[in-house]
Amino acid sequence: MSGSDFLIGYGSLLSAYSRQTYSNLHTPVIPVMVTGWQRGWTTRYGDEVATYLGVRPAEGVTLSAALVPTQITDELRHRERGYDFTPVERDAIRLLRPGAAESELEAARFWIVVNREQIHADETHPIPQSYIDTCLLGCLETGGREMAEHFIDSTERWDGHRVNDRDWPTPLYPRGTPSSATQRAEIDALLRGAGI
Template sequence: MNDYMIGYGSLLSDYSRRTYSGIETVARPVLASGWRRGWTVRYGDEAATYAGVRPSAGPSLHAALVPTAITPELRHRERGYVFTEVDPARVHPDGEDRSALPVGRYWIVVNREQVRADDAHPIPQTYVDTCLTGCLETGGEARARDFVTATELWDAPWINDRDSPSPLYPRRAPANADERATIDRILADCGVLRYRRPG
């Protein structure tokens, strides 16, 4: 049976999937019920906080369904999480293609613990850019806005490391000037950009 990841962070980005995990398959936008995204994950070897999920009966999680084998490389990439099987009935097509989703095993990565960002482990803008360029690829500005509004804890420490010689996020997808401007406009329109601090 084929395996599919429900990607809700950096796996939203085609560049990130291909470059850092060798995943060449095409992702499809989906909504997964029962989960809420927030800035709540960190790795012991990285001074940053990333997106995680917690069980929630609230709004559905905007994500991408990624066909991929569960490889050792993917498990290392997602080492701060537990691979958790999801009932495919709780995952639904989103975007223009409303055809049935493929049959297989669906997986989501769930935090080992819920840890809010702090000054020693801020949210990196390079990670936010990676997530939001992925949203722009799969569903345009509307999907990027959905990501922002449905994600918790933007008011935690958050650093603009875009132009840093040593960005906090080592697996970033490059965002050009136009993409950066679009992302910042969306963050401002959604009322969260005020929390970001200079790098």
């Protein structure tokens, strides 16, 4: 895979802090909507006691995401262990800010990481608030409130067990983005507004 590869980031890769700190990805991202994929709380790693985001193919469904210019390195593969790197056709991707990036994407290849199993969160593998915060902070910085609301509304399986690990000495999510009291309040208001 070459420098013309883009990873479709639909979870923590939306967050610049998480991308830069834990995957050494410093290039600006491109906000997009991707047709044909359903995001949900459906992924686990054998070495972590939490449930994370995954995707599954779903006709007519749209996924708010970001194109992350990258090379598919061993570091990135480790971050995305438990997922398969799956190609996505260019016509499934709509830029949220059309412009100069379009010509850059003409010859590019696009990849989405697809979890191998669809697993529901439970008490021993909850959805960590630290991960929710990281994803929603990424949405807010990448596509604003509209992207954050779409993320919440279009993600399935919010009914899985969740835990508020924000103030734990070691949060469950190891690649989290630090959040301020103001940011936490905004995230909580978004979740409440969606009935979550």
